[in-house]
Amino acid sequence: MAKANESGQNTAARPLTDCPFPKRYPSQLIRDDVFFMTLAYNQAIDAWRRDEVPVGAVIEYGGDVIAAAHNQVESVGDPTAHAEMIALTQASNALGDWRLNGATLFVTKEPCPMCSGAALMARLARVVYAVPDAKMGCLGGVADLNGIASINHHLTITRGVLEEDCLELLQLFFRERRKTSTSAVDESQSID
Ligand SMILES: [Zn+2]
Numbered sequence: 001m002a003k004a005n006e007s008g009q010n011t012a013a014r015p016l017t018d019c020p021f022p023k024r025y026p027s028q029l030i031r032d033d034v035f036f037m038t039l040a041y042n043q044a045i046d047a048w049r050r051d052e053v054p055v056g057a058v059i060e061y062g063g064d065v066i067a068a069a070h071n072q073v074e075s076v077g078d079p080t081a082h083a084e085m086i087a088l089t090q091a092s093n094a095l096g097d098w099r100l101n102g103a104t105l106f107v108t109k110e111p112c113p114m115c116s117g118a119a120l121m122a123r124l125a126r127v128v129y130a131v132p133d134a135k136m137g138c139l140g141g142v143a144d145l146n147g148i149a150s151i152n153h154h155l156t157i158t159r160g161v162l163e164e165d166c167l168e169l170l171q172l173f174f175r176e177r178r179k180t181s182t183s184a185v186d187e188s189q190s191i192d
Helices: 033-049 083-095 113-121 163-180
Strands: 056-061 064-070 104-109 126-131 156-159
Touching (some): 033 083, 033 126, 056 083, 104 163
Parallel strands (some): 104 126, 126 156
């Protein structure tokens, strides 16, 4: 795995395409959905800078961020290394409990089947996502795991927070990747 320096850039090799979007610095004073999604957006930019599909996630609990992660499937060579999965592990460690009652997951793209299932298993209070995913999304996009009546825990879902910005990031990443990549591009997380 490549080492990252302090600025978060991959020092082993430049990414295939430079991320043209800057990180954002929202006011710490207003901790609303846009604030937390902006932090997830910044995580997605970190993913791009490491040549990963730009998806980021943060978990909020009691007004504080207890987890922040981005997709790392390529760099760790693990199909479960989605932003949400890593963030759920971080949050469980932070709280010392696998039950994340009262916590909210903010993620830049609608969770896939694995991550939607994990959000339910973790007993999160709420999931907030930016971009709906009609191909893989399982909180209403292509299927709705949260709507399964026999599951006795249900999530409150908020959709569309910072949707345009997070969509632009994903769309440009895949457009640039198709131009520059000589090998097959994994389109499983593309949204167009
Ligand atoms: Zn996932």
